[in-house]
Amino acid sequence: MTKKWIYMFEEGNAQMRNLLGGKGAGLAEMARIGLPVPPGFTITTEACKEYYAKGRQFPEGLEEQVREYMKRLEEKTGKKFGDPNNPLLVSVRSGAPISMPGMMDTILNLGLNDQTVEGLARLTSNPRFAYDSYRRFIQMFSDIVLKVPREEFEKILEKYKKIEGVKYDAELSVEALKKIVEEYKELVKKHTGRDFPQDPWEQLYMAIRAVFESWNNPRAIVYRRYNNIPDDLGTAVNIQTMVFGNMGWDSGTGVAFTRNPSTGEKKLYGEYLPNAQGEDVVAGIRTPKKIEEMKEEFPEIYEQLVKVAELLEKHFKDMQDIEFTVERGKLYLLQTRTGKRTPKAAVKIAVDMVKEGLISKEEAIMRVTPEQLEKLLHKQVDPNAPKKLIARGLPASPGAAVGKVVFSPDEAAELGAKGESVILVRPETTPEDVHGMYASKGILTSRGGMTSHAAVVARGAGIPAVVGCEAIEIDLEKEEFRVGDIVVKKGDVITIDGGTGEVFLGKVPLIEPKISGEVYELLSWADEIRVIGVRANADTPEDAKRALEYGAEGIGLARTEHMFLGPERVKIVREMVLARTPEERKKALEKLIPLQKEDFKELLKVMDGKPVIIRLLDPPLHEFLPRYEQLIKEIYDLMYKLRDAKDTTEAARILDDLEERRKLLRRLEELREANPMLGLRVCRLGIVFPEIYEAQIRAMFMAVAELLKEGYNPKLEIMIPGTIDKRELMAIKETSEKVREEIEKEYGVKISYMYGTMIEMPRAALLADQIAEVAEFFSFGTNDLTQTTLGISRDDAQKSFLGVYVKKKILPVDPFKTIDKEGLGRLIKQAIELGRKTRPDLEIGVCGEHGGDPESIEFFTSVGVDYVSASPYRVPIARLAAAQAAIKLGLKKSKEN
């Protein structure tokens, strides 16, 4: 007994996705629920895996099973494979467990040869159709299976179109098509050295093999890598009776989404082409018609389609993307699958479906990925900015983008990798172009519709795209495009708006999006569901305001050093750094206190009533001095100049300059360190130069006192950076308490505040039980904690070895993007347990950049932190991700939270 490698459609169902692939499972399910699906069967993904396991050999018994199931098809259809009198023709399509649109190959009309084509012509009384099908089949089969260059077939086709003076393939005469077939076969013989295979069985086996092979073609591999799809899933092969959309003008083919994949609107959306086969639509070669036009051209079919859409959505509880063919007035469904959608549509559909009672809020939240939400929060063209509109195409993928025009996908990939913003401009795109598309900020094509390759890929990747922009004439050789008189050359900057289809010349200012409508609704559900809080990292009142708009519940990290950097402050700060005694330092600090006080006051005012964690000075003092290399260079340059000084006045001036720089250099030489990351920074500054922290704490309490007197409700949390021992916390707390008493007396108010620390050195995590004796809150500074725990300096590593490590799979991901759950995760978990053992109500947060990373947020939720803090822009993403984490982990919000 050999294994069962094949299932008839009606043997399967939607749950068998892994075995039958997405397409096969969809067809099976449709067949099961009685929708009009042309008969067929699916070769399982197991067969594909076995094919590779056996070194690219068909699994045992596969050929026999194919023959057996073909026989069943013959029985069902009454046709016979290879029989010139009543030939059975089939399509052979790939179908992986996870959708990879346009990535895999498909062969239609298989079974045609010099004899069956005649039979088909006789049976349909339509020789034009028969020979058109045959030439399509030869073209496809030769391209995919025999690897004969596609362009050569196109050349022959174009030649005959010119001869006959017609625009569309469908207008060619039978004679022309027969000649084309002959020329095609000669072309094949020339390229492969043998005749085009006439045996339908040989055709079938070769096609199955080609589908198996297509699983590992380069573009499939790239797609999988980009989308994190495992390489070992394999693809199924679907073999299905052909139905023909190109059997005349009462036939046609199309694709439809049950809702608008761009806006999410609940209305059948799609395109069709009369008298055409499916690949004409997908390839974007002929511009198809809008599905609404079917209401007039095919009114009954349209009605039928609307009903099918409703049935499918009820059945699958999600928006479906269907392929259909009309053969002589009869509707056939060829595929259904969960439809790709824009981020905007994803949110709207999810929210609408909750309201329609189709899905729960939790399901809705799981339907929108954090990446989609991120895309949705992409920038938009500023409506009030002056701009020069030069063209308008189809709004294929929303969002606005500014970038340099590039015409080659390779160049786009190259420049994109360097961090340049480019807009890829192409007549149309093919799967070979994806590497360049992914690297671009935006995509602009002159041909193709809303379901063209460019549109589908761009939407999937969330890259703004305008397609079918027929007004632009692209000259790939000259690397430029024209719109009327305007010439845009490679390197010129344009702006596109994928939400409106507009193309602007030059750089148009972009604006930040607002959160409203369905996004607001979805996020408010997320807030109901998530079990951890979301705060923002914000240093300025502007940041704080944006954070509030984006739903932050407090500030998890306000960095005081950023307040040291205003132009008028740098001078004072430098004075403080150059100070050699505590007295000198105090003098400089006294000038800083009122400035910092105002900063703190504004921040606390904006966040009134919400917690604000302010961190004491963190970076090494030498960061406030010029860079060493710069200083050395300046000194040497001045020394040159001194030699060439014209007169003593100039020499004296240069000498003054020199002296000032030498002074800076001397201090810098004292302060600079071999490893500043592990040096005199964080709270070590507060231990070695206590007056600095004292001044900052004074400014904070002054701000709080003034706000209290003004009737506000400031909630200050003072955070000590980089602790390694509770004694550091104790020493600084002593200062803090002393200053608080002074300020309370001075202002006549009572100040309450929380006192806590960042956990960013392994020792602090190891001694969390002791640290928690003093700290009322922890905030994991996961950036630095990653650096110290893994012994990796972020900036250095990213340029030298971290890429190699991820590429060689020594680390699964960049640990600065997603928290190192495996290693660092153990330490964090342990620290949380130790900390809570000492202080059960210890407030625990995360303020590293991981606080905005969905995967990391799931980890933090699982170990029980109280909140994450992210940059304002990532706050909505954190809210969604936190809700998804709670759902995945099965956690429910406690009432008190």
Next chain:
Amino acid sequence: MTKKWIYMFEEGNAQMRNLLGGKGAGLAEMARIGLPVPPGFTITTEACKEYYAKGRQFPEGLEEQVREYMKRLEEKTGKKFGDPNNPLLVSVRSGAPISMPGMMDTILNLGLNDQTVEGLARLTSNPRFAYDSYRRFIQMFSDIVLKVPREEFEKILEKYKKIEGVKYDAELSVEALKKIVEEYKELVKKHTGRDFPQDPWEQLYMAIRAVFESWNNPRAIVYRRYNNIPDDLGTAVNIQTMVFGNMGWDSGTGVAFTRNPSTGEKKLYGEYLPNAQGEDVVAGIRTPKKIEEMKEEFPEIYEQLVKVAELLEKHFKDMQDIEFTVERGKLYLLQTRTGKRTPKAAVKIAVDMVKEGLISKEEAIMRVTPEQLEKLLHKQVDPNAPKKLIARGLPASPGAAVGKVVFSPDEAAELGAKGESVILVRPETTPEDVHGMYASKGILTSRGGMTSHAAVVARGAGIPAVVGCEAIEIDLEKEEFRVGDIVVKKGDVITIDGGTGEVFLGKVPLIEPKISGEVYELLSWADEIRVIGVRANADTPEDAKRALEYGAEGIGLARTEHMFLGPERVKIVREMVLARTPEERKKALEKLIPLQKEDFKELLKVMDGKPVIIRLLDPPLHEFLPRYEQLIKEIYDLMYKLRDAKDTTEAARILDDLEERRKLLRRLEELREANPMLGLRVCRLGIVFPEIYEAQIRAMFMAVAELLKEGYNPKLEIMIPGTIDKRELMAIKETSEKVREEIEKEYGVKISYMYGTMIEMPRAALLADQIAEVAEFFSFGTNDLTQTTLGISRDDAQKSFLGVYVKKKILPVDPFKTIDKEGLGRLIKQAIELGRKTRPDLEIGVCGEHGGDPESIEFFTSVGVDYVSASPYRVPIARLAAAQAAIKLGLKKSKEN
């Protein structure tokens, strides 16, 4: 009922050290076993603590108890305190639970006044003695209690010695002494504004208070800090009937050690002064006689002393340091305590006492501190080197030292703190000088004997010292000393040998000590007792040989980068670093392989049959290039030169130079890092540049293969530095196995080796269970693990904040000296448990510098490491410390070990 503040000597015993102090407990014990101790009592340390607790007030009831116990003394002696007819005189001495020699104050002859001195004269028929005692008492009491400057008394004394033309105090006439007494009293009145106290009770209470106060005098505080003695122990006060060594030429006083404290020889050793009181000996003012001379001068007393010594040693089971006084032919013991000794004596005494059956091997091992052993392994003067002997003094503290001559203790302290080697040269030393003594490499005095202050302190601190070197004339004002015609000025270099008493002009080469005799024996016992192994960190065959001599059982760390630094190799290494492709790098590496192979071969040959851990390349590659700052400077200098070039030939040469440096600079700019400690180093080098590690591994296996063919038994352990993930180990292991197979084939031998890793990043420790899946051994690289776990860059921190941290007690000790047991200790413990869970026979070692630190060794023993590895010089110390750790922890060696 008030507390019992006082114990008669016969009420106490040796176990009551904490309550009665060392001296009090010793006197009590001697009294208890019937030795001739003058009657007396002890005021407890509790009383002293209560004195401070009450704000420097006598505890309640203390005065009454003093009166009561004085009455008991009167009863025992038949004398009466303050009675001119038969006056009771007492000494008042301090005595802390831990010996602090010379640090505390003592008052003798208390009870004398204008009346009782007359009585004493009458009773003894010796007015000279009576008045000498009285003037001594006034001098001491005024100095210690009334704070009248000592020098002023000396001036008066000297004046009368000149008038009477005598050399010694004892030769002064009664008339002179009476006048001295009068002048002393006037001096006191002038300084204090009141008469010298005549009431014996007032004298007594003032003296007790002064002893309490002396606990917190500056030199006592310094001594405690240096010796890690807690500040809250308090001192006891011993009040004892006076006996008089200055009652004539049949009297005397002395100190004796039951064995020679310098050599350990079992023979009474000490000094005495006839017709003198104790402080004459201790202060080193009169040069005393050797105790052997008593055989002739006081034959019976000498016999008695020898018997007392034997009795005391049997009783205390340790070498004793006794003070005695002979009063008119009768021996009195005033003190016994465990004798301070040189490291050499410590070892000899410990070993001898085992052989004598007095103590066990374990006790012997606990008797020698690692610090003593370290001192013992101090350098010696090279006997074969040319040298200029300029003087010879007493060999007071063994070991040789080279340094600049300094005459001021303050200056010695200052220079010593800067790391300069200085020899402190003084006429004699006093307790005020200790800070300068501790900071010196050696001490040279022109006066004083083997038990003078200088000698005692130097021996205790293990500082080489030559004392009583009368040939040198010191001029403190001119800051120079003379020996005959030779003038040695401040800053001139001399060499002293504290083992021979020799003083040499200039720098004499020093040599490393050998381990032999008792040290060898003691260490062999340590080897029997310790439960962990001791290996050495050694990079060269020379190091390895020394390590073997010092008892290393293998090499725990051989750093391959040190092999990259030979002069002819730097060029090849630089070629490797500058390489831009693997091919270029391989070319350079091919030249290095034969060189490294020879290095490895030599090392393995020396260590034949013993394990040798060789670590793959560790430092960042830029360490092999010139320093950035240096290069920039050179380039700028060349640019100057270029402008001034005389002709085109010179310009061309300069341009060539410039180009070469620019090339170096470019590569350096690519390679240099913001935090090299956390950068592209350790096994990251092996992942990014696999050819480097492959070359090193090849060289190792070639060495092993050649040795096998030559009949040796090489035991190679390959160590991967800086792992953070098992996948690193797996990747490098793959290379290693591939190379092994190649070499095995090539040489026709079978190679076995161990494969393991350093644990020096927290992540490796956290994932020790996973790491142990691949690693057969761990070696904790505690230097780097301390840096990463505490987030402290060693070099940076030592200059900036680590000192402040230790001073402010935020960290208890420098974590780079003694392992941070509290924080890092948790991580290490956890890593060991995790590692052994995966691989029960995992070999675990330590190769950071902590491997040679006794306190750290105790920690490592407690957590179950298999061995520590230390620098060759510290191997003996590690052997001893490991044995002591096993004893303290109650661990026994398993038979198999």
